[in-house]
Amino acid sequence: MTVYFIGAGPGDPELLTLKAQRVIGSCPVCLYAGSLVPAEVVACAPEGARVLDTAPMTLDETHAEIAAAHGRGEDVARVHSGDPSLYGAIAEQIRRLRADGIGYEIIPGVPAYAAAAAALGQELTVPEVAQSIVLTRVSMKSTAMPAGETLENFARTGATLAIHLGVRNLREIERQLTPYYGAECPVIVAYRVGWPDQMFIRGTLADIHAKVRAEKITRTALTLVGPVLGEIRDFKDSALYDEAIPHVLRPKVRVREG
Numbered sequence: 001m002t003v004y005f006i007g008a009g010p011g012d013p014e015l016l017t018l019k020a021q022r023v024i025g026s027c028p029v030c031l032y033a034g035s036l037v038p039a040e041v042v043a044c045a046p047e048g049a050r051v052l053d054t055a056p057m058t059l060d061e062t063h064a065e066i067a068a069a070h071g072r073g074e075d076v077a078r079v080h081s082g083d084p085s086l087y088g089a090i091a092e093q094i095r096r097l098r099a100d101g102i103g104y105e106i107i108p109g110v111p112a113y114a115a116a117a118a119a120l121g122q123e124l125t126v127p128e129v130a131q132s133i134v135l136t137r138v139s140m141k142s143t144a145m146p147a148g149e150t151l152e153n154f155a156r157t158g159a160t161l162a163i164h165l166g167v168r169n170l171r172e173i174e175r176q177l178t179p180y181y182g183a184e185c186p187v188i189v190a191y192r193v194g195w196p197d198q199m200f201i202r203g204t205l206a207d208i209h210a211k212v213r214a215e216k217i218t219r220t221a222l223t224l225v226g227p228v229l230g231e232i233r234d235f236k237d238s239a240l241y242d243e244a245i246p247h248v249l250r251p252k253v254r255v256r257e258g
Contacts, residue, residue: 003066003076003097005090007083007109008032011194013040015110023107027077029069031062036081036220038195045077063096070102083111086135087164111135112222113162116190120200122229124160130228132159138166138173155180160226167191167221170209177225178205186229191221202229 004023009015016024024030025044032042034053045051050069054062062078069076080088084106097104113135117124125131134154137145154161155177166173167189177185183206191199203211205225212221 001070001073001075001103003078003102003104005084005088005093005104005106006077006079007085007088007107007111008037008041008079008081009110009194010082010112010115011036011038011192011198012115013038013043015115015194016041017107017109020107020109023075024077024079026075028072028074029065030077030079031065032077032079033081037079042077042079059092059096063093066097066102067100070100080109081112083109086111087137112164112190112193113224115193116188116200116222116224119190119193119198120188124228126228126232129232130158130160130226132157133162134159135162135164137164138169151176152180158226160224160228163223163225166223167212168218170212170223173223173225174205174209181205181225181227185225185227188224188229189217189221190224191215191217193222 004027006020006023007017008020021044024042025046028046028049030042030045030049030051031054032051033055035055042051052065066076066078078090078093080090082088084090085108090106094104113124113133124133134157136149136151136154138151151161151163151173158180161177163173184204187203187205187208189201189203189208189212191201199215199217201208201211201215201217
């Protein structure tokens with residue numbers, strides 16, 4: 001049997017990949033994180049499948065379900081939100097699978113930052129404005145961050161930040177980032193991206209805390225910070241399609257007349 005770690009995307013069932021849908025539809029056992037993955041995502045599980053919401057379960061309990069399925073020779077769809085490679089908590093699950101000699105495969109999904117950018121209708125890497133995105137989080141009550149991975153260190157690069165698990169710590173985010181980005185730097189808090197009640201709150205480092213507090217948002221939100229999120233119209237075109245710059249698929253330089 002095989003355990004399939006499946007990225008379900010941020011919430012919209014239509015963002016599930018064809019492969020993910022096919023695998024969920026063929027597995028006799030489906031374990032999904034119900035606090036972050038809508039039931040509609042796993043509605044394609046086969047009739048009679050054992051479908052369990054793992055939100056109230058411990059790591060030992062979920063592994064026991066997988067071990068039992070292994071004993072029966074049944075494949076397992078282990079469905080996570082977003083892409084499982086990013087804050088998917090799959091490393092500790094894989095460690096146990098390897099110890100027990102259970103095979104696994106990872107099926108990627110749409111990460112929240114990509115779905116948020118799509119919903120906002122914008123590119124996150126605009127020429128000469130932003131060419132890097134830092135995916136990070138804040139500690140709070142979760143696992144501590146490595147010593148060098150601080151918001152201040154990332155802020156020194158000027159890159160766009162996609163901050164997970166930080167919506168309850170916006171004051172601290174403001175304090176650490178303002179010296180590098182400025183108080184008027186654009187911020188967008190993306191709440192429950194891909195769900196029917198998704199919401200995008202626009203502000204700046206100076207006022208985003210008050211705006212989010214007014215909406216009473218305390219979880220399931222991604223915080224995006226950076227100049228690229230503002231109304232930018234005067235920027236240089238990418239060199240990718242510039243007729244004066246050749247590349248391997250367009251080796252001939254076109255000379256503009258006049």
